[in-house]
Amino acid sequence: MGEQYYDTGWISILLVLLFSAFVLFNIRRAIASKGSGKEVYIRRIAGLNAIEEAIGRATEMGRPVLMVPGIGGLNAISMQALNIFGHVTKTAARFATPIRLCCADAAVYTVAQEIISETYQREGLSERFDQDSVRFISDRQFAFATGVSGTIHREKVAAAFFLGEFFAESLIFAETANSVGAIQVAGSTQNTQTPFFIAACDYVLISDEFYAASAYLSRQPVLVGSLVGQDWIKMTVMGMILFGSLASTFEVVSGLKTQERDGTQLVDGERKSISDTWFYHQLKPDAPKPEEIPQREPADGVTEEGGGA
DSSP, rough: OOOHHHHHHHHHHHHHHHHHHHHHHHHHHHHTTTTTTTOOOOOOOOOHHTHHHHHHHHHTOOEEEEEEESOSSSSSHHHHHHHHHHHHHHHHHHOOEEEEEEESSSSHHHHHHHHHHHHHHHHTTTOOOOOOOOEEEESSSHHHHHHHHHHHHHHOSEEEEEEEEEOOHHHHHHHHHTTTEEEEEEEEOTTTTTHHHHOOSSEEETTTHHHHHHHHHHHHHHHHHHHHHHHHHHHHHHHHHHHHHHHHHHHHHHHHHHHHTOOOOOTTTOOOOOGHHHHHHHHHHOOOGGGSSOOOOOOBBBBBOOOOO
């Protein structure tokens, strides 16, 4: 394994260093360009641009804003949703728009209370914070769906944000909010639920847009630089896949043509496979050869056929 690592392992080290350089370089770019009028570009995300429109509509109608961080536990997905809700709350607090944040997990409920309370304090509007605005409904999936649907109907919310881990309850939320005429911004990490949100909601965050939200909303140089660096990494990996596929295919096809031109008769086992190509060998270690696999010796008194002596 040591020889194998020295043979191909340098590729992995090189890629890690290259990808790290992409992120660090773009963070430096973002820091240097902050406030200069030529900030690092992040493409427009319609769902996040609609936040102020949705809150403004709720303010005009005198109705609350609903936020649901999914039914998952306290993980990176829930924290990302709560970070977005912190930005929503900051905007709502300035206009004295009431909010309702419904949770299905006790740990998420506790963290949400702290984040929302801190947001009001940071805006200097601590007196507007209502402890009842952050609610724990239930840790049962459809009991939670029923409770949130009841809140939507009773309070006639004007804007609804569904961001996080959603499952079968996603369409229940979307249809209920749609029935009261609420503007909806949704996004789920579950690909199976995204089509339901697309069918019933006004704006949907798809795939990486959900994780890019913090950088998009806060415009912090470290987050923006990391996001752009990750995009560079994705493009590099895509380029490597395309180049590797073409190079390996050319190597296999050219090897067959050479054998045919020489008049050599091809038999089973002579054709070069993808696993025999140079590019494949650089990125994936070779399997041990049969002669390198240690053979287990038969126990005393037992023949190789498995019978007794």
